[in-house]
Amino acid sequence: MRIFVAGGTGYIGSHTVLELLAGGHDVVVADDFSNSSPVVVNRLRQISGKFFPFYNIDVRDEAKLDGVFSDHKIDCVIHFAGMKSVGESVKMPLAYYADNLGATIALCRAMEKHGVSKLVFSSSATVYSSGNQMPLTEDSAVGNCANPYGWTKYMCEQILRDAAAANSGWSVALLRYFNPVGAHISGDIGEDPLGTPSNLMPYIAQTAVGRRESLNVYGDDYDTIDGTGVRDYIHIDDLAKGHVAAINHLEGKTGTSVFNLGTGKGTSVYELVRAFEKASGASVPQKVVGRREGDLPICYADASKAARELGWIAEKSIEDACADSWRWQKKNPDGYLDTIASTQVRNSLASSSCSSNSAFSGT
Ligand code: WQD
Numbered sequence: 001m002r003i004f005v006a007g008g009t010g011y012i013g014s015h016t017v018l019e020l021l022a023g024g025h026d027v028v029v030a031d032d033f034s035n036s037s038p039v040v041v042n043r044l045r046q047i048s049g050k051f052f053p054f055y056n057i058d059v060r061d062e063a064k065l066d067g068v069f070s071d072h073k074i075d076c077v078i079h080f081a082g083m084k085s086v087g088e089s090v091k092m093p094l095a096y097y098a099d100n101l102g103a104t105i106a107l108c109r110a111m112e113k114h115g116v117s118k119l120v121f122s123s124s125a126t127v128y129s130s131g132n133q134m135p136l137t138e139d140s141a142v143g144n145c146a147n148p149y150g151w152t153k154y155m156c157e158q159i160l161r162d163a164a165a166a167n168s169g170w171s172v173a174l175l176r177y178f179n180p181v182g183a184h185i186s187g188d189i190g191e192d193p194l195g196t197p198s199n200l201m202p203y204i205a206q207t208a209v210g211r212r213e214s215l216n217v218y219g220d221d222y223d224t225i226d227g228t229g230v231r232d233y234i235h236i237d238d239l240a241k242g243h244v245a246a247i248n249h250l251e252g253k254t255g256t257s258v259f260n261l262g263t264g265k266g267t268s269v270y271e272l273v274r275a276f277e278k279a280s281g282a283s284v285p286q287k288v289v290g291r292r293e294g295d296l297p298i299c300y301a302d303a304s305k306a307a308r309e310l311g312w313i314a315e316k317s318i319e320d321a322c323a324d325s326w327r328w329q330k331k332n333p334d335g336y337l338d339t340i341a342s343t344q345v346r347n348s349l350a351s352s353s354c355s356s357n358s359a360f361s362g363t
Contacts, residue, residue, distance in 0.1 A: 001026070001076055001247065002025070002027070002028065002076075003020055003025050003026070003027050003028070003078055004030070004068065004069070004077045004078070005017055005020070005027055005029045005030070005080065006030055006077065006078070006079045006080060006103065006107060007030075007036075007059070007080030007081030008027070008030065008031055008080065009029065009031040009033065009036040009037065009041060010031065010035060010036045010080055011180065011192070011236065012122060013029075013031070013036075013078075013080040014036070014044060014189050015184060015189065015239070015240040016080070016240040016243045017044050017048075017052075018044060018047060018048055018189075018240065019237070019243065020243075020244060021048040021050050021052070023244050025244075025247075026052070027052045028052065028054075028055070028074065029041070029044075030057050030065075030081070031056065031081070032056065032059075032081075033056065034058075034083075035083065035084070035193075035194060037335070037336035037337055038056070039336045039337055040189060040336065041054045043188050044189070046188070047184065047186050047188055047189070059106055059107060060102040060106045061106070062106050065106055065107070066114075068110075069114040069116070074114065077111060077116060077120070078119075078120045078122075078247075079103070079104065079107055079119060079120070079122060080122045082099060082100040082104075083099050083100060083149070083152075084124075086147050086149045087198050088149075088198075089147050089149035089152070090147055090148060097151075097152055097155075100155075100156060101156060101159065104121075104156045104159050104160065105159065107119070108163045111170075112163075112167060117167065117171060118170070118171050118247070119171075119173075120172075120173045120175060120243055120246045120247060120250070121160055121172065121175065122175060123153050123156070123157055123175055123177070123258075124149075124150065124176055124177055125176050125178050125232075125260070126146070127142045127150055127154045127157060128140050128141065128142055129141040129143055130296060134298050134299065134300055135301055135302040136260065136299070136300070136301055136302060137260070137302040137304075137305070138260055138305055142157075147294060160172050160174065161256045164255060164256045168254065169254060170254060170255075171250040171253045171254050173246040173247075173257050173258075174257070174258045175242060175246060175259055176258065176261065177239060177261050178234055178260070178301050179199070179200075179201075179231045179233045179262075180233075181201040181233045181235065181325060182201075182235040182236045182321035182324040182325050183236060183324045183325050183328035184236070184237065184324070185324060185327075187327035187328045188328075188332075189328070191205075192335035200231075200269060200272065201233070201272070201321070201325055204273060204284055204325075205276070205326065205329040208276060208283075208284050208329065209282070209329045209333045211333065213285065215285065215286040215287070216287055216288075216289045217270075217288045218289060218291055218292040219288070219290065219292070219295070222298075223297060225271075226270045226271070228268045228269035228270050229268065229296070229297060229298070230267065230268050230298040230299070230300065231266065231267060231298075231299055231300065232265065232299065233267050233272065233318060233321060234261060234263050235316035235321045235324070236321075237316060238261075238314040238315055239261055239314075242259070242261040242310065242312050245306070245310040246259065246312075248310075249309065257309070259310060260301040260302065260305065260306060261306060261314075262300060262301025263301070263303065263314040264300065264301055264303045264304070266298060266300040271318070272322070273286060275318050276322040276325070276326065278322070279319060279323040279326055280323075280326040
């Protein structure tokens with residue numbers, strides 16, 4: 001199948017592109033680089049050994065999307081395009097609603113216009129209400145989200161349910177991610193958040209490689225195995241494979257389905273730090289500070305529905321994720337590019353006429 005990957009140079013999108021290509025699918029990738037690096041395009045082509053069309057566009061731009069869907073016969077859309085920082089969403093909620101909901105609506109309109117009836121959506125465990133029993137199942141309470149980011153994912157799920165109900169032939173999979181970690185085994189792509197990482201694993205990796213002085217542990221007085229927060233950390237490769245399984249699941253089906261993509265296991269902050277130190281041989285200085293507002297003590301998935309219905313389970317371990325994350329960070333201590341090189345590449349992009357009809361040549 002030919003898959004349109006919206007947001008395909010981001011952390012999860014880029015790893016999913018590799019799994020799609022490895023699975024024999026054709027891909028058409030679009031990204032506006034608002035939260036990713038242009039360098040990723042050619043790294044994906046180099047790792048996979050395959051060329052694919054790339055469009056440097058904002059998927060909210062319906063005219064440009066129309067150009068892409070006119071240029072290529074798309075069989076399925078995977079929608080990663082959106083802003084994804086919990087903390088940032090509290091500071092700039094309007095940008096989050098405009099971006100995340102706008103991209104989803106524009107993609108649905110392009111699908112309706114061009115007769116595309118399959119979509120996989122990058123949703124999140126943040127749609128679940130607080131106060132649920134653990135582990136979270138797909139039937140756990142949703143809504144009453146703790147932050148605008150979670151609300152945008154909740155609302156996008158509803159938009160997609162309604163669009164699927166209005167288009168009888170549509171088949172939509174909503175994938176609720178837990179905590180993605182790790183990197184591709186090559187060490188050439190990985191998690192490279194802009195600015196100071198808010199998520200645990202990239203902060204650990206940047207501390208280990210010397211970019212950060214020490215890790216702040218947000219509280220060690222929770223009712224957990226060692227007092228620190230417990231989460232369901234899923235290797236990015238397993239998460240990417242979950243998308244391929246979801247695409248296969250959509251074949252011959254209609255309506256909307258929901259799946260948790262997690263490991264079903266919880267790991268504490270201290271357990272993850274220790275695993276990373278063991279995998280890297282590097283030390284991760286840390287300091288216990290106050291709890292972070294909005295944090296749950298424990299959050300992990302019941303992933304049995306994906307196992308039953310998608311034939312998918314997470315196979316890689318925390319140790320695999322730490323080793324792969326370290327390989328990426330050691331190979332790319334400053335992420336994809338230092339700021340100067342990144343500016344040069346972005347400027348060259350801005351000057352080149354990357355319309356929706358010309359695939360980006362990459363650098
Ligand atoms: C994990 C644990 C922190 C950083 C996030 C967001 C969202 C979602 C999943 C996509 C917690 C502790 C963290 C640090 C720390 N992704 N921590 N020091 O909060 O579970 O969820 O990822 O939808 O991005 O909801 O992930 O990595 O921020 O925190 O002690 O510097 O690590 O308290 O217990 P979280 P996280």
